[in-house]
Amino acid sequence: MDHLDKRLFKSFLFLLMLCFMASTAMAQSTRKLVRSGDKLFNMANFRTALPYYERALERDPDNAKALYRAGISLIAFDKEKASEYIYKAYKLKPKVEDDILYWLGRVDLVNYEFDRAIQHGTNYQKGLGKRDVEGKEQAALLIQHARNAKKEVANPKDVFVKNLGPVINTAFSEHSPVISKDDSYLLFTSRAQNVTGGKEAVDGEYYEDIFESRRLGPETWETPRSLSGRLNGTGHDASIQLFDNDNKLLMYRQDQNGDLFVADRSGGDWSPPVKLNANINTRDFESDAFITADGNTMYFSTNSRSENGDLDIYYAKRQPNGEWGAPKNFGNGVNTQYDEDSPYFTPDGLTMYFSSRGHSTMGGYDIFTIKFDTVARRWSRPVNVGYPINTPDDDTYYRLSADGRLAYLSSYRMGGYGEKDIYTINYIKSAIVRGHVYSLRDSTIIPGVELVFTGKAGNNTPLEYRDVTKPDLGNYQVTVLSARPYQVTLSKDGKNLATEQFEVPLSTNDTTVVEKDFYIDFGGTTGIGAQSYAFKRIYFDTDRYNLRPESISELDNLVNVLKANPSLRISIDGHCDARASDSYNILLGENRAMAAYNYLIKAGIPSNRMITVSYGERRPAAPNDSPENMQLNRRTEFNVIRGNEQ
Missing domain, CATH: 2.60.40.10 (Immunoglobulins)
Structure with a gap:
């Protein structure tokens, strides 16, 4: 080897060593990011863990573990993306973790892929050891939830569920809606950034605060204000119920493990909350409650008397001295080995709504109802109120407006703004x-x-x-x-x-x-x-307005009809699903309509025979609660607006 060759060879070795060092450093950096995410993931702090996994995936898009755990972390925020990540992890490394099949089933369930959820749950169950009782129970629940959900979704109720909108809902959790008798004043609980103290809890969200808002119109609310000072402390505080002519507030406060309080505003401003007596509050967890219209009975959820720490519903009667008496279990007809929470009664006291993780739930909490038979003097069996009120994820805190015209609830359903959102239900x-x-x-x-x-x-x-x-x-x-x-x-x-x-x-x-x-x-x-x-609709991918190949075929058919019928004029209507703001979706809908319009112009259809309209998310073809339904809403329609003879 001559002198030049030796210099070139040394340069090549040096470059190779630099590349190796850079690759090693990047691998170490990726592993460090994944380890940082794992620490938070293992504490169920999915919101804070997710950015570490996302940054790791920027460096290594095929990191199966980062994909898998990022997918699990995303289930509450973006169910479709969660499915994409977990399925990719499984494809890259089928045994990335022992419970991969279970989480495939879970992500299938919340994405309305019920048959796949059943299959993955069954395969996961088959692979468990005989002594893994807990794993087998979880697999059995997953399978049963998917079967329940498949049945309910196939028989939907004629109700319209609508997000309360971005003024009330944020990327964080909003829940526990409390509405005044005249339906003009809303109290709710939020874990957004503008809470008292602005401190994060261990799960990555901020501590709960109670907020208030007043109705400005049929579907508009003023900017919410935190009820800081009197009602909100530095821990968790949550709204539960307005009662006594809307002058008193039943609320939750993080005291010991969680207790129930009452605040009064008959003097104009809210008084400091007063803790309810020891018959109601214990050293354990009391989560939610409801006081009947006559003020004489309180139903509340507690885990203080259950064998396995689950929430059960109890009731207590008001005593002559005004205090609450000894509580009694509502009974096995309502309470199960799983959580029962958030009791609510109609004004006549003959119907109760509550949330449960047991009974025939579709997954997570579902809303159930029971009715009192005044002849037989007993309560009916709990009935799932059905889809689309309930979904395969958590649905809870069901509350009717005073006139019964609509209801409010909190839900993790698809199409929200982040985590749990508040929705209205119209029949x-x-x-x-x-x-x-x-x-x-x-x-x-x-x-x-x-x-x-x-x-x-x-x-x-x-x-x-x-x-x-x-x-x-x-x-x-x-x-x-x-x-x-x-x-x-x-x-x-x-x-x-x-x-x-x-x-x-x-x-x-x-x-x-x-x-x-x-x-x-x-x-x-x-x-x-x-x-x-009756022209066929064309459809679009999420947040896109480029024409698909099958859309081109449909547009070519439309061109043929328009050329054969020169008197026809059409309206080209753009539509969207509900996953962005109304103003954004109006623009996106217009872009989708213009995509078809421009294609028809190029095909020789005169511009004076066509108009474009954008409806954004305002005219859904289906509820925005599943990938399939949201696909039906991402569309452009063609409607004849005049067909007079020449």
Whole structure:
């Protein structure tokens, strides 16, 4: 080897050594990040552990352990991403940890993949040793929860669940909604950054504080204010119930292991909270409570008398001296070996709602109800209030407004702003659909046309409503269950004239009126609203507006129809799921509509035959509570707006 070769060889060795040292340093840095995350993960501080795993994955995207534990940490915040991480970890290293199959099942459950959850739970159970009683019990629960959830989701209730919005909800936990009698004043509990003291608890969230807000409009609230000083200390403080004409507040405070207090504001400002007596509060954990309308009975949750430390519901009667008497167990009909919490009664005292991790839960806490039989003098068996009120994750703190028109609850469901959020529940009501049937040729009314609206209830029961246009005005009117699509068939003298898909918007008050006119070619040719013009929707990926390959195919079909029918004009409507702010989704919906519009322009469709509209998240095709449903909401629709002859 000559002198030049030796110098080149030494340079190569030096570079190789530098690369090796850099690689070793990066590997050490990645391992250090994972170890830092593990310390927090093992304390169940998932929020603070997650950034360490994310930084490790920036350096090593295929680090199976970081993926696995980041996925578990994400389940409360981003269920879809949690699934992506855990599945990738399993693909890279099937035995990354012993309980990988269990967590695959758990992440399947919260993502509504019930059959896969059952399969993973079964496989996990098969791999456990005979002495692993706890593991087998957890696997059995997972399987049963998935079966329960599959049944409930297949038979949804006709209710509309809506997030209370970003003014109230944050990236942290909001829960325990307490509403005044006039539904204008809201107390709730938050673990956001602006709490008293601003200190983090061991789980990475801030200590709980009670906040207040006043209603500004039907769906708007003023910026919440912390009730610092009198009600909020430096530990956990939570709202429970307004009672005694809204002048008293039943609340939770972190005292010993957690106790119940009462504050009074009859003098104008809230008084310092007073701790309830020893019949209610113990050295153990008292979490939530409810005082009946007559003020004589308190139902509360405590773990002080259970064998395995789970929460059970007890009740106590008010004594002549005003103190609470000795508590009694509500009974085995309600209490199980798992947690029962958050009792709530209707004003007549005949119906109780409560949260439970037992009974037929879909996973985590579910809301259950029991009713009192005044003849038999006994309570009914607990019934799951069903989907979409309940989900495969925690749903709790169910509270009705004073008029019973809507309910409030706290939930970890998909589509929230972070952790647990506060939602409203509206029971879907009927809407009046009315209008006229006109001739497409000359816009004259057509009497004697029968309109048949067919659809499905939430539990898939068929719905059918019909009317015939009147002789003088050519008008019709039907009362239909709202918030669902209908197929409308128009016929006269036994001859089918047209069929159109029509979506009736949500009504929660039984007074909504929807105006809908139909235009048909009475000469016999298919007219506007006919099935040949029921264009298919196109769909988009999360937070994207680029056209998918299958969307191109649908748009090409639309181009052919528009070129064959030069009189048609269409509205291109952009829609989104509910995972961002309303203003952001309006812009995203417009971008989705414009993506289709621009494609049609390039295909030769004149701009004066098309308009674009963005509805953002305001017109969901399905509830935003599963990946499949949110995909249905990320869409662009095409609707005919005029079809007059040339």
